[in-house]
Amino acid sequence: MAEPLGELLEFRLGGERYCLDIAYVDEIVTTTDIRSIPNAPDHVTGVTDLRGRTTTVVDPGVVLDVDDERDRTHIVVLDDEELTDTEGTVGWLVEDVRQVITASEDDVDRTPAMDDTPVAGVISNDSEFVVQLDPRTVAT
Template sequence: MAQSESSTDDEGAGSGSGPTQVLEFGLGDETYCLDIDVIDEIVDAGQLTRIPNSPAHVEGVIDLRGRTTSIINPKTVFNIDQDGERNRIIVFDPDSIGDQGTIGWIVDEVYQVTNITPDDVDETTTANDENVHGIVKGDDKFVVWVDPDIVGE
């Protein structure tokens, strides 16, 4: 797939005029997306080691190629009550999210990488939520474009 023409320093949906590549993934019955530039890799969900006294959104840790990676459940962060398969882990590039460790989100499914333009994004419905860039209007669905920095909260 072609590299995005927008700068990797763009903060939000409307900051660049070119397309942005996003990864679409499922949490329960809903579809969300993340800027592909903040993602390091996608791996199959494996056995997690629980951390005693950790926040509710921290599912545990996993060893990925010698790196201890904290696994976050975005369903807890976004108050999604639905169960799901929890098949994949989206691992973030530690340099992109401003966190000191390696973090991944456990998600139900990973769908596809798509290009979006600022015209595809409705930012007005998310004006009060700093963790959502906007709603991406697709052919037959809406996709919530989220900010990975929520993982540090």
């Protein structure tokens, strides 16, 4: 029997499907009030105030080189305790949050070509591919 991988939050970037382990997710919010930061790295969209917490908003599409001109208003706020090497609260700006999926290790393709990338694996789901990301390796 396959080892359960767990629940994964599925979202879209550039029209493609991505996911990350739900253990890394603190909450999902919708906002357009993102303030830019002068001289910030390209992947940092800006900051926003979420109930008194300053949250750095990161565009994972820049890190993944995803071309996307779609409006993005969904922020997947990552759990600070799960990402011990980050300072402060970080959220990923995505175009759409789709669903929570359950997968097992047998569902995930992990190849050496994915080493040293933010890609943790590829899951075949509903005859489409869902790229699993490791938030510890996506620029935060």
